[in-house]
Amino acid sequence: MGAVIRHVLLLLLSVLASGCVASIPPSGPADLSESWGKELPLPKEMAAALAKGEVAFLPGPGEAAIPVRIFGAAGTLSPVLMTHGLQSHSGWFVQSAALLAARGHPVYAFDRSGSGLSRAPRGDSKDFMAWAREIDAVAQEAMKRHGTGQVYLLGHCFGAIPAAVYASGHPDRIRALILTSPAIYTHTTLAWRQTVRILLWPAGSMDFAVPSPLETEWFSELDDYKRFIAADPLALREATGDFYWQIFRARRYLSANTEKLTMPVFVALAGADPISDSEKNSAWFESLPAARKALIRYENARHILEFSPDRDRFFADLDHWLASVEEP
Template sequence: MTESDVRKFTASDGYNLRYRFHPPCEAPPRGYVVAVHGIQSHAGWYEYSCRRLADAGYEVSFLDRRGSGLNDRDRGHASHADRLVNDVVQFLGDVRFRRNREAPTAPVILSGVSWGGKLAAVTCARRPELVDALALLTPGICARVRPSWHQRWRLQLADMLGVQRKLVSIPLGDPTMFTDEPEWQQFIRDDRLSLRQATVSLLQASVELDDEVAMVQQRIDCPALLMLAGKDRIIDNDKSRQWFERLQSSQKQTIEYPDARHTLEFEPDRQQIFDDLIHWCNRIEAR
């Protein structure tokens, strides 16, 4: 398997974003995958799937969201949803520029895992010219765990009162919500890079993404994949399917793994799961 290395990307506001780069096993690459992670996780959770994609010929760049993972500055913070979207847009623009020189017929695929699914979907809807295909893995678009009306009101009030950087616990403290596998449950407990708290501002940005992603279906017309875990306690699968079926895309595929928990990366049969992802990627063409 190919090995990753940590690289740095400077966003338009000067923030240095770390990401894990997995070089493809062949040149030029078969395609370019840009991935974004969940609210608590980081790129380091997804080494297996990234290596599988790299071994299949794809260049993979898995971004750590600002304030998460290897990005220590302003831990757990983002100023607003536009800032998060702009980070991904800028990175995609750089990847696409390089793709045009290296392998003009290779697709650029945007992948969103868990909470990152709504960030990926909104990014794709806003800047469709940057994305040839969209892969959503147990996406947090229709989540079971989300702020109530009262909690949303409190976030808005805190934002208005100027306490945007107040830290709030993320309500995902139980590792069994992610996986049934004891080894991976312990990994989550011990992981110092996992995000346990987020600022009011980041949580408000998450609500902004929730509101926008509910209305973007008619603006997403690229090939799209939805991968669901049948025993997911974080995501509402029925509502996710309904959202996905309303996409404008004429090439949509849904795959559900009936016995899987939320984090497909931690499943005992993950080889088959990521065989399926690679098979789908292999059918994508640049637009």
């Protein structure tokens, strides 16, 4: 009887949700590795930073190669790996990448599987640990190229989740963990119909598309950046039900493994963030066992710090903190 009731519920939910979900396309966008940004209304600071990097495709743990924007390949300081948010991709963070490269850090900002320039199924994930394996693949390549056994790992927004998951499993490989506007805890949620459907559907078969709950104006208060975000063809505006289920699983895993984050940690919060819950993230930061950690709040920022009036202050603070960690 229970199986019959569950089947009926699934059918009803499918009908209710049919007007707002569809199937995710099986492959990513057309190859824009060379042309991305040229036709977009990029703020001038972004355009200048974008020109300083180059795109490479590194072997990944799956069938699809990992698109990586590399800045400062000849740098002599410890490499920095960068993971992006749910809707964004590596191209959104070229300013911070160029800044760190100018300070001597080789930077590897890569697109998560199914995002940005990735040719994997768009917006899909069947195993949150695959995000950590992608980080490891890029980390191993960066460490090999630069003759080191450690990297800095910088996670933006949603990217803070796979970054922290990876760091908890490989603390010896992380020189320091940097999280900006982390989505460990958020204000945003899916619509109740979508949430119930995900909870009832069999894991691994939720290929239906769920629209992102994020609004363009939530990312930045600056008009130039809002125009760019709205026009970006690589922005991920929907993901599969499986993807959102994996977010839940990753957060649950992280909650059980937070005590392993013993490396230096820097957290930067946006004071007016409608996406990430800065108060809960502050409490999570306080619970970290790291002996060396710092948290800075930028009251004038809405979400993405390098898209905010506090950009230069954030860059100065990040540069200063990294320099202090880099010292012998």
